[in-house]
Amino acid sequence: MANQINFDGLTVDQLYETFTEKEIHPSDAAVLVSSWIYENIGRTRRVFNFVESFPSVEPGCQPAPFNRTFHHADWVDGEDVVQAGQTTGELGFNERFxxxxxxxxxxxxxIAKSFTCMAAMRxxxxxxxxxxxxxxxxxHETTYDTRVSAPVNFDRIPNYMGVLDFGQYMGTTRFLDKNVSVWQTKNGTLVLPAVETMGVDVVIGPKLKNAAYFHRFVIETPEVRERFKEQVPLEELLELFGDVQVADGRTVRDVLKVLPAKSSYANLxxxxxxxxxxxxxxxxxxMGAHSAISAALGIEGELETVTDADVAKLNAVPSRARTALTKAGINTVGELAKAEPDTIMRILDEQGVRAEIGDAAEWTAFANTLTNLR
Incomplete structure (x- = not known):
């Protein structure tokens, strides 16, 4: 459209598509684009619309009427004969059970489907x-400073397209009672609203969690371990379990998209x-992810030191569990990555910390993924 805001030849729609092509969720992309526009342009009339869909009725979550198949016909003492098999006029114990x-x-x-629908809705x-x-x-920002009595006028939109490269993430701090992220870019130092980006939330958000969620699924699903005791062809696994949901509401097929289509593995x-x-x-x-991970884990220097990062900084693990692990001598991300889920559960039980075996599997696999960031 001719009246769309244009950033050095790139429209707002194209800006939005740039983020979604990087596999950022549409809702997160909308927040990031709108925050960026406001930060660089100033005050303008806004119309707020939700990007995330939330239908009032989800067809896939409406169960069909339940028709009970068992209907008990009372027996009469001294007349009816107890029997296992089915005959004319009598179902028998086997069929009834x-x-x-x-x-x-x-x-x-x-019931399982209801909980799945509740997780997706959440x-x-x-x-x-x-x-x-x-x-x-x-x-709040619009109404905060009432000293501005006239709209901001400008001859052209400033070219800050360098922000799309993210640059080097310097950290998150407080400025005028707001959380802001500081970035060093080729255009200089930029201070932006602390919204989730590909790098900033990588150690506490959904990024880098596919292996963790898949490990949890394997631990919590004995049918998978029984079926694939040795060789694991990806196509066969997806055919049997591809549509099963994992902990975050996605399917096994979703979390394994990173693997080659025809691949096969020696074991799970x-x-x-x-x-x-x-x-x-x-x-x-x-771009930006390395610095963000270093900052979030308190790493000094390059990312090859992530194995030695303090496990207490790993917010993906609950604080009580981190404390218990530290007391048991598991102090680094690398040590957590090498630990077996059963070992983690034993430590937590001894320390009186409640957790499931799936939690332990998720934490160890996530830590193992982080150790590969070298």
Whole structure:
């Protein structure tokens, strides 16, 4: 459109597409673009619309009517004969119990689906709240300084396209009661709203978590371990379990997209390790990610020291669990990566910290992925 804001030949729509092409979620991309525009242009009339969809009714989450298959016909003492098999006029114990089993299995599947739908709804609701928070912060900024009595006039939009390169992340701090991120770019030092980017949230957000979520899925799903005791062809695994959801609401197919289509692995542990190595390789080529990880983990110097980073800085692990691990002698990210989930559970049990075996599997796999950031 002719009346769209143009940044050195790039429209707002193209700017938005630039972020989404980097696999940033559409909701996060909208927050980042709007924050960037406001920071560089100033005051303008805004119209707020949600990017994250949140339908009032989700067709896939509406269960069909439940039809009970077991209907008990009362027996009469002295007349009815107890029997196992089915005959004319009598189902027998075997058929009766099989129908009860079928009803219980159907109810269990419906309950599991309900929890899956609730998890997806929670994820969408969180993104909606993030959008609202960003809009409230911008409104607060608009009304904060009432000394500005006239709109800002300018001859042309300044060219700050260097910000798309992110540059070097210097850290997050407080400025005028706001969280801001500081970046060193080719255009100089920029101070931007502390919104999530590809690098800033990499050690506490969803980035680098595919191996962790897949490891958790494997630990919590005995059918997978039973089926793939040795060789693990990716195509076969996806055919059997590809549509099963993992902890964050995505499917197994989603978290394994990083693997080559025709690949095969000696065992599940090798596959998990390969996912982590490929994730780390992607982040190593992401501008700004290295500095952000160093800052978040308190690393001095280059990323090859990530193995020695203090595990207490790893916010993906709950604080009580980190304390317990430190008391047990697991002080670094590298030591956590080498620990077995069973060992982690034993430590937590001894320290009185509640956790599931899936939690331990997720933490160790995530730590292992981080150690590949060299």
């Amino acid at each position: 099989h129908r009860i089993e079928a009803d219980i299995d159907e109810l269990a599947a419906r 994820l969408s609701l969180r993104r909606l709240l993030d959008e609202i928070r960003a809009e409230i912060n911008r409104l 542990a090798t596959m998990i390790s390969e996912v982590g190595e490929r994730e780390a390789a992607i982040v190593r080529t992401t």
